[in-house]
Amino acid sequence: MVCVWAPDARSATAALEGGRIVMLPGGFALHPQELALRDPALLSGAKNISLSPDRRLKHAAGSAAVRMRLKTMMARFAAFARDTVEAIAPHYRGALVKGRTSFRPAEIEGRAVSPLKDDTRLHVDAFPANPTRGKRILRVFANVHSHAPRHWTTGEPFADMAARFLPDLTPNPPILNALYAAVGATTGRRSPYDDLMLGLHDTLKRDPDYQAQCPKRPQTFAAGTVWICYTDVVLHAALKGQHALEQTFLLPVEAMAEPDRSPLRILERMTGRRLV
Numbered sequence: 547m548v549c550v551w552a553p554d555a556r557s558a559t560a561a562l563e564g565g566r567i568v569m570l571p572g573g574f575a576l577h578p579q580e581l582a583l584r585d586p587a588l589l590s591g592a593k594n595i596s597l598s599p600d601r602r603l604k605h606a607a608g609s610a611a612v613r614m615r616l617k618t619m620m621a622r623f624a625a626f627a628r629d630t631v632e633a634i635a636p637h638y639r640g641a642l643v644k645g646r647t648s649f650r651p652a653e654i655e656g657r658a659v660s661p662l663k664d665d666t667r668l669h670v671d672a673f674p675a676n677p678t679r680g681k682r683i684l685r686v687f688a689n690v691h692s693h694a695p696r697h698w699t700t701g702e703p704f705a706d707m708a709a710r711f712l713p714d715l716t717p718n719p720p721i722l723n724a725l726y727a728a729v730g731a732t733t734g735r736r737s738p739y740d741d742l743m744l745g746l747h748d749t750l751k752r753d754p755d756y757q758a759q760c761p762k763r764p765q766t767f768a769a770g771t772v773w774i775c776y777t778d779v780v781l782h783a784a785l786k787g788q789h790a791l792e793q794t795f796l797l798p799v800e801a802m803a804e805p806d807r808s809p810l811r812i813l814e815r816m817t818g819r820r821l822v
């Protein structure tokens with residue numbers, strides 16, 4: 547079973563750390579004045595509108611009033627997401643580092659994107675320009691469509707996938723990662739962990755045989771539902787759907803209930819070396 551419905555606190559933390567998706571029947575709804583924001587015309591030059599933790603809105607078109615409404619809606623979702631994670635996984639209280647909030651008003655299906663940006667291909671998340679240096683990527687999603695579900699597929703367990711692809715990957719020479727940081731191509735220096743995670747992300751998306759033949763399971767998120775998972779271990783592809791909100795949190799591995807289940811520790815065991 548990949549999805550778990552509204553578990554109690556101990557089991558939610560264990561489910562998330564075990565690579566499951568925790569689903570909640572609701573809890574976040576748009577306000578009446580926000581309904582009209584569900585409009586792909588508000589996107590400007592990107593697939594998502596984003597709000598940074600320091601409250602800068604990016605990739606949003608529209609008047610100052612519309613942009614203010616977007617900001618208010620996204621900030622409200624960010625607060626909801628934190629309250630929700632802290633309620634279902636109290637173990638993480640005080641340790642969650644807030645990342646970006648995103649609003650996704652475009653239909654996924656049929657969108658033209660380059661292979662590496664194509665989230666309809668199964669992948670684990672890794673941020674090319676924002677290395678996490680081992681921190682977990684925990685994401686909260688809400689389907690705010692009036693009625694249509696959002697469709698994902700999920701794949702095999704992380705360790706099975708990593709066992710298949712890790713032998714072909716080598717971390718960058720440290721000098722290259724230092725250079726990326728020095729020229730501002732990355733925020734902070736990439737670690738070997740970041741190299742391997744991005745390597746897995748890219749290798750998966752570029753491998754049509756794996757995409758076609760790997761184990762897959764459909765996941766449907768009905769309009770109104772909220773779901774939470776560690777997208778650095780859950781192999782996922784978003785196939786179809788429109789109008790979602792998403793909040794990213796980073797969590798230090800030491801703040802997990804079971805740090806050994808982190809991709810950092812899994813990859814360190816598999817490679818026999820320290821990766822951060």
Ligand SMILES: O=C(O)CCC(=O)C(=O)O
Pocket residue numbers: 650665671696777782783784790
């Ligand atoms: O938009 C979605 O439903 C998920 C897309 C995705 O793969 C991601 O945000 O990491």
Ligand SMILES: [Fe+2]
Pocket residue numbers: 665669670671777782
């Ligand atoms: Fe993803």
